[in-house]
Amino acid sequence: MAGLISSIICGIIAGFIACKLTNKEGKGCLVDLFLGIIGGVVGGWVFSLLGIGVSSIIGSIVCAVIGAVIVLWIFNKLF
Numbered sequence: 001m002a003g004l005i006s007s008i009i010c011g012i013i014a015g016f017i018a019c020k021l022t023n024k025e026g027k028g029c030l031v032d033l034f035l036g037i038i039g040g041v042v043g044g045w046v047f048s049l050l051g052i053g054v055s056s057i058i059g060s061i062v063c064a065v066i067g068a069v070i071v072l073w074i075f076n077k078l079f
Contacts, residue, residue, distance in 0.1 A: 010057065011036030014043075014064030021065075022072050035068045035075075043067025 015036030043063035047054060054063045 006057070007037075007040070008033065010060050010064055011040060014039050014061055014068050017061075017065045018068030018072050021069055022076070035071055036064055038071050039066070039068025040064035041067065042070050046070070 012033050013036065015031070015033055018035060018039060019031075040060070040063065043066045044054070046067060047063050054060055
């Protein structure tokens with residue numbers, strides 16, 4: 001249960017940071033959470049392709065932020 005809660009918190013933080021980096025405004029907590037979670041998956045996939053392992057909470061947030069920026073960029077191009 002603690003792992004799920006920490007993943008959700010990392011997702012919220014990553015989604016919020018990604019929104020600030022790309023549009024300068026957050027989309028709201030739920031959208032930020034969704035982007036952060038999807039970004040975490042995308043970031044983990046990209047990092048694994050590059051052979052980079054993530055083991056700390058800061059590393060997880062950085063990975064999720066990079067993934068969320070990618071997801072947000074694609075989302076903004078499509079809609």
